[in-house]
Amino acid sequence: MSSHIITQEELNQLIDRLAQDKVVYAPVKDKEGGVWRPIKNSAEIYLDEVNTREPAKILVFPRGELMFEFQPTGVKEPREPEEQVVFGLRPCDARAIAFLRKFFTEEGKIDSYVQRRAGKSVFIGLACNKVAPTCFCVAVGGGPAQTQGLDLLLTKLDGKFLAEPLTARGEELVAEFPQANETDLAEKEKIIARVSEEIKTRIDTQELKKKLDNGFDHPVWEKLSFPCINCGACTFLCPTCHCFDVTDETSGAQALRIRIWDSCQFALYSRHASGHNPRLNPSARYRNRIMDKFKYTVEMVGEISCVGCGRCIAVCPAGIDIRETVACLLGVDKE
Numbered sequence: 001m002s003s004h005i006i007t008q009e010e011l012n013q014l015i016d017r018l019a020q021d022k023v024v025y026a027p028v029k030d031k032e033g034g035v036w037r038p039i040k041n042s043a044e045i046y047l048d049e050v051n052t053r054e055p056a057k058i059l060v061f062p063r064g065e066l067m068f069e070f071q072p073t074g075v076k077e078p079r080e081p082e083e084q085v086v087f088g089l090r091p092c093d094a095r096a097i098a099f100l101r102k103f104f105t106e107e108g109k110i111d112s113y114v115q116r117r118a119g120k121s122v123f124i125g126l127a128c129n130k131v132a133p134t135c136f137c138v139a140v141g142g143g144p145a146q147t148q149g150l151d152l153l154l155t156k157l158d159g160k161f162l163a164e165p166l167t168a169r170g171e172e173l174v175a176e177f178p179q180a181n182e183t184d185l186a187e188k189e190k191i192i193a194r195v196s197e198e199i200k201t202r203i204d205t206q207e208l209k210k211k212l213d214n215g216f217d218h219p220v221w222e223k224l225s226f227p228c229i230n231c232g233a234c235t236f237l238c239p240t241c242h243c244f245d246v247t248d249e250t251s252g253a254q255a256l257r258i259r260i261w262d263s264c265q266f267a268l269y270s271r272h273a274s275g276h277n278p279r280l281n282p283s284a285r286y287r288n289r290i291m292d293k294f295k296y297t298v299e300m301v302g303e304i305s306c307v308g309c310g311r312c313i314a315v316c317p318a319g320i321d322i323r324e325t326v327a328c329l330l331g332v333d334k335e
Helices: 008-021 091-103 112-119 168-174 182-198 205-213 220-225 282-301 311-315 322-331
Strands: 004-007 023-030 033-039 064-071 074-076 084-089 121-126 152-156 160-165 244-251 254-261
Touching (some): 004 008, 008 084, 084 091, 091 121, 152 168, 152 182, 160 182, 205 322, 220 282, 311 322
Parallel strands (some): 023 084, 084 121
Antiparallel strands (some): 004 160, 023 033
C-alpha cells in the first residue's frame, strides 16, 4: 500500500468527520495526564505526552464489563459493541492490543468480549518523535514506529504527517490524499532512527527466558521484591496484563454477571477455596509478574508480554524499575 501525505488541518478535518458518524476515542487531558475518552472534535485531543497515563487496552478489555444478565425469562446477552475509531495510539499500546487479541484466542478458546470490541475498532497509530525517560520499547522487540495491531500509522514530519495504511480500513481513510515521495519517507526514517537511538536499554530476552526457566526458587526474588508494597498499580496500568475476576451481583429478581480487572499482586488473587495460597508472600507475587511477562506468555502464545511502555516504572510508589529487575536477573550466577 502506498504512503500518503496529510496536513495537520486535513487530519483535523478527517477526525471531525469520523466523529460525526462513529465513536472516536483519543487521548484527552485530565488533571493527572492523558486518558482515553470519546471526543466530539479534534480540538479535544491531547498528544503532548509520549504515552497516556492509562493504557489503550481499556477500549477492548475494559476495567469492568457486563457478561450477561439473568432475568426471570432467561439469560440476556449484552448489546453488541459500537464501531469505534481509536486515534493516537502509540506503537507500544497498539502492539499490546495485538498481544491481547492473540492471548484471548489461546488454544482456540476465544474470548468473544475482547474480540468483538477489537473487531469493530479502527486503530490509528502515531509514531513517537520523542521518548520518555521510562521508554524501552526497542529493548523488547518494539520500536517508535512499529506497526503491529494498527490499521494506519501516522508519523509527524515537518508541518505534515506521513500516513502509512496497513489494512484496507486504513487505506480507505487516506486514499484521497497525495502520495508521499522519497524525501518524505527518508525524513521519517531519520526521525525513527534518532528516536530509537535515544532508547539505550537493551535486553536479551532469550537469555532472560533461560534464566527464568531455572530461576523459580532462586533467592534473588526476595531481594527484588523487598521494596514492593503489592499495590497492583503496575498491573492495572500495564497494557498487556490480562487477569480478571468474575462476580455476580443481584438486585431483586435481577442478577448480573460481570468481570473486572484483577491483579496477581494482590494477596487474595491466588487464594484457593480451601484457604491455601501458593503465593502468600510478596516475593512469590512479584516473581509471578516477571515470570508472566518474560516466560509464561512466551510458552503460551510465543511472545513476551512486556512492550516497554514504562508505565509500571512511572507509577510505582516504591520506585521499582523493571529494567533494573531484568538487569539483575540477567546478571544472576554470572562468573
